[in-house]
Amino acid sequence: MDSRPDPFDLPGVQWQPLSPRLTTIRELGLAVWLGIPAIAVGVAAYAFSLTWLMFVAAGLALIWLSQAILIPRRVRAFGYACRADDVAIRSGIWHRRMVVVPYGRMQTVSVTSGPLLRRFGLAAIGLQTASSGSDATIPGINRREAEHLRDRLTALGEARMLRL
Known part of the structure; x- marks a missing residue:
């Protein structure tokens, strides 16, 4: 058995799931x-x-x-976590991916919701940075949670930008 830590599992992080x-x-x-x-x-x-x-x-x-x-x-494999200095997003079963976006690097936080997402009370959060490789999306969370998360991420991003 491989004793190396899993690079897609951050110790002590409580991953938030997408809506079923x-x-x-x-x-x-x-x-x-x-x-x-x-x-x-x-x-x-x-x-x-x-x-x-x-x-x-x-x-x-x-x-x-x-x-x-x-x-x-x-x-079920998708998860996101808001940590002290960044937001981490992981996804994938076979081709796993983890994106960690520092709050201070976020340029835009957007909430989108197409017809089906709206019908089911869901929305998607998009995080854009200056680097296109670190853009990330949280695709299916409760609409109220998405609005709350957008406001929280925006406030944390503004606070981190002021420190730089």
Whole structure:
């Protein structure tokens, strides 16, 4: 067993999860973009007796199913933590990613909410810095929590900028 510490787990940090309702939103999006086409191709293959098109439909259905199984795990793998000097965001199952954005480096904190997110009472927080590589998004949290987090991050960022 590897005794080195996990670089994606910060000791003593309480990770905040995304809303479980984000799973439903992502499943709906997957159904629209992949499920409906898979069914349509399957119906067309059956109607016109095209064997090769059945394979296409089966492939689409297999991709749809595999992604539908992974969506809940991806949502659970995401977490964010507001620490003393920065906000840490981690995501991913196979391709894991962690972004740590110091409060003093944040230039913009934005809250966005599309039609589905609004319908489910959720929003996304975007953190932009001067470096495009450290921009980060928290995609699905309660709308009130997003507004509170935006205000808190903005205040912490302004306070850190004044110290520099």
